[in-house]
Amino acid sequence: MRERIPAAGAIAAAVALIVVVGGSYFGYRELSGDKCSGQVKLTVAAPPEIVDDVRATADAWVADGATANGVCVGVEVGETNPVDLAAALAAKHGVALTGVGGASGSVTIPDVWIADSSLWLHRLRAAAPGFTPTDGGSIALSPVVLAMPEPIAKSLGWPEKKPDLPGLLKEILTGNRGLRAGIVEPTRDAAGMSGLLSLGSAATQTGENAQQAQTAALRALASGKSAVRDDLTAKFPQAADQASLTAGLSLAALSEEDVIRYNAKKPPVPLAAVYLDPAPLPLDYPYAVMPGTDPDKAAAADSLHRALDGGGFRDRLAALGLRGPDGEGGAGFALPAGGPAKAGAPAAAGNGGAPDTAVVDRALATWTTVTAPARMLAVFDISGTMRGPVPSAGGATRMEVTKEAARRGLALFGDDWAVGAWVFSTNLGGGKDWREIAPIGPLASTRGQLLQAISAIEPKQNGDTGLYDTLAAAYETVQDGWQAGRVNSVLILTDGIGNDDPRAACRCPRCSTGSRSSRTRSGRSRSSSWASATR
Secondary structure: OOOOOOHHHHHHOOEEEEEEEOOEEEEEEEOOOOOOOOEEEEEEEEOOOOHHHHHHHHHHHHHOOOEEOOEEEEEEEEEOOHHHHHHHHHHHOOOOOOOOOOOOOOOOOOOEEEOOOHHHHHHHHHHOOOOOOEEEEEOOEEOEEEEEEHHHHHHOOOOOOOOOHHHHHHHHHHOOOOOOEEEEOOOOOHHHHHHHHHHHHHHOOOOOOHHHHHHHHHHHHHHOEEOOHHHHHOOOOOOOOHHHHHHOOOEEEEEHHHHHHHHHOOOOOOEEEEOOOOOOOOEOOEEEEOOOOOHHHHHHHHHHHHHHOOHHHHHHHHHHOOEOOOOEOOOOOOOOOOOOOEOOOOOOOOOOOOOOHHHHHHHHHHHHHHHOOEEEEEEEEOOHHHHOEOHHHOOOEHHHHHHHHHHHHHHOOOOOOEEEEEEEOOOOOOOOOEEEEEEEEEHHHHHHHHHHHHHOOOOOOOOOEOHHHHHHHHHHHHHHOOOOOOEEEEEEEOOOOOEOOOOHHHHOOOOOOOOEEEEEEOOEEEEEEHHHHOO
């Protein structure tokens, strides 16, 4: 007969219950006496690359008798991609983040969020003033580097010489070395976002028109864009012969941890980690306690943070290819060739320090505008005044300067764009001031036709400028053919001289919303809604 355990003895004994649910761990203690006045379960969300080690450290902390304010603590650590939790938090606060999209119903907001970068916190704070997490201290660090196949990096002088980003940008834009750049979608990936910010800074140092250089660079990056990091790294060459190196990806902004993890698999062509100066914003893994967390959980979160500051966690990080928050690697850290033993502390906003959120938002908005599929109608002024010379252009006429600008601009548009062209002056047939010279169509099949049509444009002798009649008609045309998921726009290229009907804009009843127009005049461009453009 099985011996029965006395009930009193069972109650008096300390009982520890450990439950594993779907890979998530939480501890619950029922202890006798006055050791604990209650129990609390802390929920933590961490990114995939670090979640197992955060969970292991939390497990050990709970097993050792985790308490906070006299309350026993259990911890549940779950894996969540930062972009998914950012979307959920944005939705909770009634805002949207550029490129992030809607929140998934399967994502729950934790008590503590360990994102891979403070950029997510900065973006959320800027969009939602009510989002006020506490703590925010870093628990790990991974510099953002330029990842390059070693043969390509060596051809540029690495590791003895560090290639600089402005120089590499020039090489990409000229195509002299056949370098192919890539990026993980920067609106949804912190390393891609960091690389994009550094690229914007480098574009101002190319010696060219900064805006044109930046646009060209963004188009080049977009051609090698990937939705996730693993897809991007799969584009690197898998053989060291010249054909494979030429066909594969040449460089991309990735974290140091990505490079270490890639090389640990012993690929045919290892990656070099090129450390830039100034350094891009690193992945700093902030430990953020969410707003509204109750005091007991907040105290538990503070105690868990201290556990994650210990040497044991640093050594766990080293095995993952991550550094401690001070920039130094723990025992066994596999330092990439040419890498610093200690990653420098963030120096300034935009170069590893607290970012200027306006700069971040502007960079992401520019990226979205330049790389999103677009549908555009370009409308060229062919009035008589377009025959006039432009003194700063060596005597070339306004028409010649405009056509050259259009040809160069067209080269920056991807094949996923749809573009058409009109000309306008006065009395161009059928009682209209405008005439179509190329219908709106995909550049993949109509680029050559469009270039020929633009090259053939000539000003009309003594023609006036039927600007507003034309703009109203162009707006109606683009609006009638509106395509969802694209940027639908009208581009007006005019000297703005001699408008023959300044009140015509008032006749367009649908022009207060919808398509966007951009008017280029005497080498300057401004973009606005129709309502603003016609004031």
